[in-house]
Amino acid sequence: MGQQDTHAALPVVSVSSSSAAAAAAGSSTTAGRGRLFTAGLVASWYASNIGVLLLNKYLLSVYGFRFPIFLTACHMSACALLSCLAHAASVSSSSRSSSAAASARSRGQLARVAVLGAVFCASVVAGNVSLRYLPVSFNQAVGATTPFFTAVLAYAVAAKTEALATYAALIPVVAGVVIATGGEPSFHLFGFIMCVGATAGRALKTVLQGILLSSEEEKMNSMDLLRYMAPVAIVLLVPATLVMERDALGVVATLAREDPSFVWILLCNSSLAYFVNLTNFLVTKHTSPLTLQVLGNAKGAVAVVVSILIFRNPVTVVGMLGYGITVAGVVLYGEAKKRNK
Numbered sequence: 001m002g003q004q005d006t007h008a009a010l011p012v013v014s015v016s017s018s019s020a021a022a023a024a025a026g027s028s029t030t031a032g033r034g035r036l037f038t039a040g041l042v043a044s045w046y047a048s049n050i051g052v053l054l055l056n057k058y059l060l061s062v063y064g065f066r067f068p069i070f071l072t073a074c075h076m077s078a079c080a081l082l083s084c085l086a087h088a089a090s091v092s093s094s095s096r097s098s099s100a101a102a103s104a105r106s107r108g109q110l111a112r113v114a115v116l117g118a119v120f121c122a123s124v125v126a127g128n129v130s131l132r133y134l135p136v137s138f139n140q141a142v143g144a145t146t147p148f149f150t151a152v153l154a155y156a157v158a159a160k161t162e163a164l165a166t167y168a169a170l171i172p173v174v175a176g177v178v179i180a181t182g183g184e185p186s187f188h189l190f191g192f193i194m195c196v197g198a199t200a201g202r203a204l205k206t207v208l209q210g211i212l213l214s215s216e217e218e219k220m221n222s223m224d225l226l227r228y229m230a231p232v233a234i235v236l237l238v239p240a241t242l243v244m245e246r247d248a249l250g251v252v253a254t255l256a257r258e259d260p261s262f263v264w265i266l267l268c269n270s271s272l273a274y275f276v277n278l279t280n281f282l283v284t285k286h287t288s289p290l291t292l293q294v295l296g297n298a299k300g301a302v303a304v305v306v307s308i309l310i311f312r313n314p315v316t317v318v319g320m321l322g323y324g325i326t327v328a329g330v331v332l333y334g335e336a337k338k339r340n341k
Contacts, residue, residue, distance in 0.1 A: 123201025
């Protein structure tokens with residue numbers, strides 16, 4: 001009897017072991033799929049970000065389409081349209097009441113969002129203007145100083161201070177750009193001023209967003225914020241285009257007749273402007289802040305290499321050394337902030 005009982009129990013143990021093995025295999029497969037999905041998101045983020053940057057440079061500098069305000073208006077129009085379509089697709093009939101409540105809160109935040117939209121709009125226009133005069137590689141080097149402007153503006157606007165080590169880490173950030181500027185063979189003063197303005201504008205938007213939308217009821221994710229800011233930007237950009245770039249529409253019509261591919265390039269470029277924000281939001285959601293920082297630094301370096309390969313702009317050892325010092329400073333800044341939290 002004892003032997004029979006022992007033998008009768010063996011299949012149960014075998015089934016239990018098989019179930020555990022199957023569960024482990026399923027968990028491994030799920031984790032693998034998750035990593036593959038995240039890698040796909042990162043690749044899409046890189047492709048859209050670098051793609052819109054290179055297309056902006058191509059249109060504004062190589063192709064000869066010298067209307068950065070109109071181009072920014074196209075970007076914002078695509079962002080507004082695609083954001084609204086994405087939001088409508090995500091809202092189910094069962095959640096319409098909560099969506100209406102969110103919209104009501106958004107109307108109460110209109111003035112604050114309008115300020116953010118204006119700063120956002122100005123920074124994008126300045127960035128596009130700078131691409132008319134500066135190579136992408138130098139543009140990215142200056143853009144890497146965003147943490148410096150964020151720290152300075154956070155103190156100036158909100159009296160927010162950081163630890164001494166955090167401020168010390170900003171020294172190589174600025175020193176690197178000074179070195180890169182001295183070694184940049186394609187330096188253009190007006191383009192440099194616009195690029196610095198665009199970088200400062202992005203930093204100011206970050207600071208203001210933390211101040212103006214600080215309560216839990218007012219906080220929005222980046223895609224919802226884009227959905228509200230893009231129409232504000234359009235309202236500002238359309239009159240600016242009509243006043244400052246009066247020939248833009250006529251030139252677009254002429255180019256569309258002479259070169260139909262221009263329309264597709266413009267549509268692709270405008271759509272990518274939306275997907276830059278979408279993929280950035282998704283990568284932020286599916287990775288850690290440290291991973292995002294590392295990926296962001298690497299993205300800038302990849303954009304520099306790709307732009308040099310495509311546009312063949314001259315670079316110097318001093319310029320690349322300066323950019324490397326700036327990136328190293330950004331990494332140190334991130335580490336210092338993490339330790340002093």
